[in-house]
Amino acid sequence: MSHKFHLIVIIGPLFILNCSTFSTTLVAEVSATEAEILPLASFLFAHRDQMRVGWHITSRKPVVKDLRTVSENPAGSIFVQLKPRRNEGEYQLALRVLRDGSHQFLRIREFTGGKPLNHKRYLTVPFELLIGAIQGEALRSLFPYDRVEFGGWQHQVTYDWETPELLARSFTKPGTQISPREDFVQGEKLIIPWNSLRSDLELKPLAVRDPLFIRKDESGLRYAYYRIQPGDTLYSSVVIRFIGKTKHNARSQNASDLLVLNGLADAHQLSPGQLIKIPLEWIQPEYLHQVPSIYRISEDTNAGNKLSSPQSQTSTDSGWPQTGSLYQTNIINQH
DSSP states (O other), X not given: OHHHHHHHHHHHHHHHHHHHHHHHHHHHHHHHHHTTEEEEEEEEETTTEEEEEEEESSOOOOSSTTTSSSSOOOTTOEEEEEOOOTTOOHHHHHHHXXXXXXXXXXXXXXXXXXXXXXXTSOEEEEGGGBOHHHHHHHHHHHOTTOEEETTXXXXXXXXXXXXXXXXXXXXXXXXXXXXXXXXXXXXXXXXXXXXXXXXXXXXXXXXXXXXXXXXXXXXXXXXXXXXXXXXXXXXXXXXXXXXXOOSHHHHHHHHHHXXXXXXXXXXXXXXXXOEEEEOGGGSOGGXXXXXXXXXXXXXXXXXXXXXXXXXXXXXXXXXXXXXXXXXXXXXXXXO
């Protein structure tokens, strides 16, 4: 008995010390890994999904197995954190938030570290993998000084990690060069022309003419809607009238796509008052209404296409760039 007691006295403290050291090491590794990302702003997507957006402070390489899901992210790359909905599976989540989600659902396991989905825990997803509507809301939250301006979307450089390459990749269509420079000055303002801005971000203000109207569906995507009137048919009253497809094969394909999109079984069984949603990119130009004061290129912003240096680099005490007339606004170069 005495022998066992002495063993416990000797081994016990060593065991406790070892566990304490392991715990401290694990916490330190977790803290180091967490410090590599910085959530900055939160937003509500589709009026129900709370999300957070931020950027990677350093190039990330996981220290603890399965602690983080993406093997490496370059410093300054943007991410979005989101939660699965209750009882949502990997496939459903991928369809809802990922580009080409039906072929990307296995990526969800990378974001969970192979663990089951938990609707109470955030998943960190690389910005470029998300659908455009989520990306657009994330950019609005991450860059609170951005706004609609004459001729395009005005972006104000807010963070020291912003680069022309990052902005081009985030905001513009492939092949668009923002600037030959390698960096920007905080507070500098840039105009991204409407024809260079990615349409899937849904940053471009749109309006449609009567009898159409714009609304976001339950997934958070913008669509044009038409309310069926007595005597209307899907073919003549919707497809031909608003989409403009007159050839039989094209008309039949569009009608079939609309049936699937709206969850309808039969094109001949439409009820007066029923809403039909139509992708905005399908709508004929005559039914799209553009506000001239927003979409025209003003003389001031079109005066030159080279980026010029800001007149001042003064920042506020809070670290945010000052707004107003301190900084010049320029059109982004298009190539």
